[in-house]
Amino acid sequence: MRIDLHTHSSVSDGTRPPAEVMRRAAAAGVDVVALTDHDTTRGWDEARAALPDGLTLVPGMELSCELDGRSLHLLGYWFDPDDPALNAELARVQASRDSRGRAMVERLRELGSSVTWEQVERIADGARVGRPHIARALIEAGTVASMDEAFTKDWIGTDGRAHVTRYALDPATAIGLVRDAGGVSVLAHPRARRGKYVFDDDAIRGLAAAGLTGVEIDHPGHEPADRAALRALADELGLVGTGSSDDHGELTGDRIGCETTAADAYERLLAAVPAR
Known part of the structure; x- marks a missing residue:
């Protein structure tokens, strides 16, 4: 089995x-x-x-x-x-996911990326937004070349420049x-x-x-x-x-x-x- x-x-x-x-x-x-x-x-x-x-x-x-x-x-x-x-x-966790995602996108835009929240939501396609969705948006926007690059301290990795903690x-x-x-x-x-x-x-x-x-x-x-x-x-x-x-x-x-x-x-x- x-x-x-x-x-x-x-x-x-x-x-x-x-x-x-x-x-x-x-x-x-x-x-x-x-x-x-x-x-x-x-x-x-x-x-x-x-x-x-x-x-x-x-x-x-x-x-x-x-x-x-x-x-x-x-x-x-x-x-x-x-x-x-x-x-x-779970409701608290999910609400925190949403607010965190928006905050991360805002930080990314401050860092010069053209990524938008609407773009991230389209990629998530109804799912609760997580960092992988934001990473895919970063690739789509041409900010990074790969998921691995997105999850670095330069971008949305733990302790990264655009990382935001959540509940x-x-x-x-x-x-x-x-x-x-x-x-x-x-x-x-x-x-x-x-x-x-x-x-x-x-x-x-x-x-x-x-x-x-x-x-x-x-x-x-x-x-x-x-x-x-x-x-x-x-x-x-x-x-x-x-x-x-x-x-x-x-x-x-x-x-x-x-x-x-x-x-x-x-x-x-x-x-x-x-x-x-």
């Missing part, structure tokens, strides 16, 4: 609609796929309606969190999308919200050095103590040594180790299924889902 527990659609910062993500997962030989768009569940219904025979959908989301002043991403699965407490926090959840709070909504949580790509999503063992121990269920180990951004270290830590803490593509469509080379979760790990995640 091939299980990919981390993918994105055009509902957030992926380039493929949810229905196409499902079709591509089936074509890649995946049996179970999670749709985990950033801070939203809007793609779930479309994904469910388009499920090919033999493909199981894990409804999920990637929550924007912050720990010690750094961005941390938390994957939530099987929670109630109508949970009031969780939705109240994000405390991860321990997010873990509790997901649990109370009937779901389980997995720490996303904690050793993705290129993206600067690097958290040490003590940070992961703290999240485990707060109720974290698993940690993403086999991820395209993780080096072999980091995977081995995370696997040992997961065993020590009793965390479920997962594997995922973190596919964003064209932005990541349509890589659904390039990393997968073992069947026994998937069963452990399912068994950890709180009874409703």
Whole structure:
């Protein structure tokens, strides 16, 4: 069984609609796929309606969190999308995304770019605006030549000249919200050095103590040594180790299924889902 527990659609910062993500997962030989768009569940219904025979959908989301002043991403699965407490926090996150995006575009224009908010909204095509949409607008405007160049300190990278912070959840709070909504949580790509999503063992121990269920180990951004270290830590803490593509469509080379979760790990995640 091939299980990919981390993918994105055009509902957030992926380039493929949810229905196409499902079709591509089936074509890649995946049996179970999670749709985990950033801070939203809007793609779930479309994904469910388009499920090919033999493909199981894990409804999920990637929550924007912050720990010690750094961005941390938390994957939530099987929670109630109508949970009031969780939705109240998501509304704050989403409102902050919008205001942040407008502020970043304003800074970029002050720096000499011709990028406009209308251009960014067109690229987002109804999705909540994120930095990848702004980066694509920068390329379209001729300000930068690539996504990598956009995500530097010269432009919209962390601590970049046009970077603007936004509201994000405390991860321990997010873990509790997901649990109370009937779901389980997995720490996303904690050793993705290129993206600067690097958290040490003590940070992961703290999240485990707060109720974290698993940690993403086999991820395209993780080096072999980091995977081995995370696997040992997961065993020590009793965390479920997962594997995922973190596919964003064209932005990541349509890589659904390039990393997968073992069947026994998937069963452990399912068994950890709180009874409703």
